[in-house]
Amino acid sequence: MNKNTLRASALVLVSAAMLAGCQTQQGTNTAVGTGVGAAVGAGLGNLIGGNTTGTLIGAAVGAAAGGATGYNWQSIKNTLGGHTAGTGTQISERPDGQLQVNVPSDVTFDTNQYAIKPNFAAVLTDLANSLNQNPGITARVIGHTDSTGGDRINIPLSQNRANAVIQYLTSRGVDARRLQGVGVGSSQPVASDATAEGRAQNRRVEILLQAPQQQQQAPR
Incomplete structure (x- = not known):
């Protein structure tokens, strides 16, 4: 997979994380934490891994963490x-x-x-x-x-x-x-x-x- 494809995949992952569960108010609130977690995780993954693969991994981990603790109160x-x-x-x-x-x-x-x-x-x-x-x-x-x-x-x-x-x-x-x-x-x-x-x-x-x-x- 080339770099452009990986970058596109990363964007899809972050977007999906932010939109996940938005069919209900509960899902919308949770998506706030999930989306922020994914974005932060992507940045950390890129810094740590130094490449787009690290960004993808970081986004996935961040989305999980954000979804667990984030909520729009x-x-x-x-x-x-x-x-x-x-x-x-x-x-x-x-x-x-x-x-x-x-x-x-x-x-x-x-x-x-x-x-x-x-x-x-x-x-x-x-x-x-x-x-x-x-x-x-x-x-x-x-x-x-x-x-x-x-x-x-x-x-x-x-x-x-x-x-x-x-x-x-x-x-x-x-x-x-x-x-x-x-x-x-x-x-x-x-x-x-x-x-x-x-x-x-x-x-x-x-x-x-x-x-x-x-x-x-x-x-x-």
């Missing part, structure tokens, strides 16, 4: 942004490709309670709508507390809070099989529990959204 970010603006809620993409929604305690639950507050209900309604529109996505809900009160109180409280979120989502039509809840108490602080401000940051709910390609790789 923008539509869900836009949906959640309406009711999270000004609440301190953080929505960010993690290095592993999951979308993390971090909701602070003043939005989620009252102290020592697990009844969902109205502002949090609005956020969860938007989340449920997004999940129903994207049936391949799963969610892992993690409840956190500060260290006040000890594990005997905090672990059941954090689990009850995670369960409350799942119950709310299922009440809005989300299949329970797509949801997982866990309470970790105060074991994963993001700030010092020595101050009131730090404790407030540690009392939170995290929701991790996973695309199908990430679900087998995500830590449990």
